[in-house]
Amino acid sequence: MAEYYCFYNKDTNTLIVKPTKKSLQLSRMLILAAVMICSAYICLFCSKQIPSPLGTHIPIIKQEEQTCHDPRILQTQLLHANYPKPKTYSREECKCTPVRLFVIVSMQRSGSGWFETLLNSHRNISSHGEIFRNIERRRNRDAIMRVLDDVYNLDWNSSASKWHCTGAVGFKWMLNQGVMDHYEEIVEYFNRRGVSAILLFRRNHLRRLISLLANIHDQKAKQLNGTHRAHVHSKDEADILAKFKPHLEVKHLISTMQEMQKWASDALQSFKSCRHMVLYYEDLVQNHSRTMDALQFLELPRQQLHSRHVKIHTRPLEDQIANWNDVVEVVKGTQYESFIAASGHQTQLLKTP
Numbered sequence: 001m002a003e004y005y006c007f008y009n010k011d012t013n014t015l016i017v018k019p020t021k022k023s024l025q026l027s028r029m030l031i032l033a034a035v036m037i038c039s040a041y042i043c044l045f046c047s048k049q050i051p052s053p054l055g056t057h058i059p060i061i062k063q064e065e066q067t068c069h070d071p072r073i074l075q076t077q078l079l080h081a082n083y084p085k086p087k088t089y090s091r092e093e094c095k096c097t098p099v100r101l102f103v104i105v106s107m108q109r110s111g112s113g114w115f116e117t118l119l120n121s122h123r124n125i126s127s128h129g130e131i132f133r134n135i136e137r138r139r140n141r142d143a144i145m146r147v148l149d150d151v152y153n154l155d156w157n158s159s160a161s162k163w164h165c166t167g168a169v170g171f172k173w174m175l176n177q178g179v180m181d182h183y184e185e186i187v188e189y190f191n192r193r194g195v196s197a198i199l200l201f202r203r204n205h206l207r208r209l210i211s212l213l214a215n216i217h218d219q220k221a222k223q224l225n226g227t228h229r230a231h232v233h234s235k236d237e238a239d240i241l242a243k244f245k246p247h248l249e250v251k252h253l254i255s256t257m258q259e260m261q262k263w264a265s266d267a268l269q270s271f272k273s274c275r276h277m278v279l280y281y282e283d284l285v286q287n288h289s290r291t292m293d294a295l296q297f298l299e300l301p302r303q304q305l306h307s308r309h310v311k312i313h314t315r316p317l318e319d320q321i322a323n324w325n326d327v328v329e330v331v332k333g334t335q336y337e338s339f340i341a342a343s344g345h346q347t348q349l350l351k352t353p
């Protein structure tokens with residue numbers, strides 16, 4: 001409130017002070033009046049802040065909010081800048097470092113694990129992973145809201161936590177983890193608190209399907225020394241996992257891809273009223289500078305980002321599907337034809353330039 005009045009008075013001053021000699025006397029009087037009004041406001045506000053001996057207390061929260069406001073930040077940007085006060089620890093010297101709230105909305109095997117490790121390599125970002133993988137946390141609307149409050153108040157603890165100096169906090173939310181079941185309340189929450197959504201999708205549903213099936217296979221086969229790994233950090237490990245060639249159920253292939261498409265378009269539709277950006281995995285892989293767009297979106301300084309993730313499926317599609325000819329037969333002439341023509345990605349350690 002106080003900032004508003006001060007801006008307001010500043011504005012009135014600039015309106016009032018006109019460089020005409022005739023009205024100089026009048027101007028001075030008006031300035032004096034404006035200064036007096038402003039002082040009166042400040043006095044009024046300050047007297048409210050100081051706990052009076054009569055017992056009127058203004059919560060400390062109010063005072064901190066006020067002292068944290070940086071006048072260089074425009075009113076319109078305030079929505080994205082929060083000053084959380086965690087219950088579990090003190091933000092100390094960083095209590096006035098504004099925090100951006102975000103969420104990565106995605107689907108399994110769409111590069112979100114890689115993308116999140118890139119973000120977490122930024123010194124100001126804490127992205128807590130797939131916290132709603134745990135069914136209890138998304139049992140109902142209230143459970144979800146409690147988790148969101150903890151995350152965005154900086155009370156969520158994970159290996160990604162950067163504690164008191166976090167400049168942006170978020171997590172990864174898969175579309176099948178309750179977000180679409182309660183999207184109206186969630187969108188309302190995001191808009192109320194100023195949460196920005198990064199929607200990350202994969203264009204090529206066929207490649208996504210292969211990655212899904214290979215991952216499901218490894219959950220049982222545990223190909224890397226008897227442990228299941230959804231992501232790997234070396235080319236040798238990637239090669240072992242990529243050896244598996246799934247046999248695709250051609251009868252359901254088109255409808256499966258249509259379903260994937262629908263999930264993505266429903267999500268885009270649901271989150272379009274939030275502050276959001278859309279990223280495609282294929283674009284990130286081809287052009288690592290796209291990750292800088294995400295930093296810009298989060299209003300954070302540019303910084304080199306890195307991840308140890310190594311891409312698993314890098315070979316041409318025909319080397320990755322057991323019944324390739326059947327698949328070509330079914331997909332040819334449909335809207336998904338471009339997926340089978342898409343060239344393989346090069347083997348590379350995924351790193352930003």
Ligand SMILES: *[C@@H]1O[C@H](CO)[C@@H](O)[C@H](O)[C@H]1NC(C)=O
Pocket residue numbers: 088089157158
């Ligand atoms: C966060 O979790 C780690 C281990 O998971 C624990 O050692 C640490 O005490 C926790 N911190 C807080 C503030 O809860």
Ligand SMILES: *[C@@H]1O[C@H](CO)[C@@H](O)[C@H](O)[C@H]1NC(C)=O
Pocket residue numbers: 097098123124165166167168300301
């Ligand atoms: C990023 O982190 C550094 C070090 O903790 C801090 O000095 C800086 O103010 C932070 N910047 C933002 C934008 O949060």
Ligand SMILES: *[C@@H]1O[C@H](CO)[C@@H](O)[C@H](O)[C@H]1NC(C)=O
Pocket residue numbers: 223224225237240
């Ligand atoms: C399996 O474990 C051995 C010994 O720890 C290690 O040398 C090898 O690289 C591991 N292989 C894989 C595929 O992780």
Ligand SMILES: *[C@@H]1O[C@H](CO)[C@@H](O)[C@H](O)[C@H]1NC(C)=O
Pocket residue numbers: 287288289290293
């Ligand atoms: C790479 O991405 C950046 C950031 O979005 C963009 O400015 C640039 O034009 C892209 N380069 C290519 C070759 O597409």
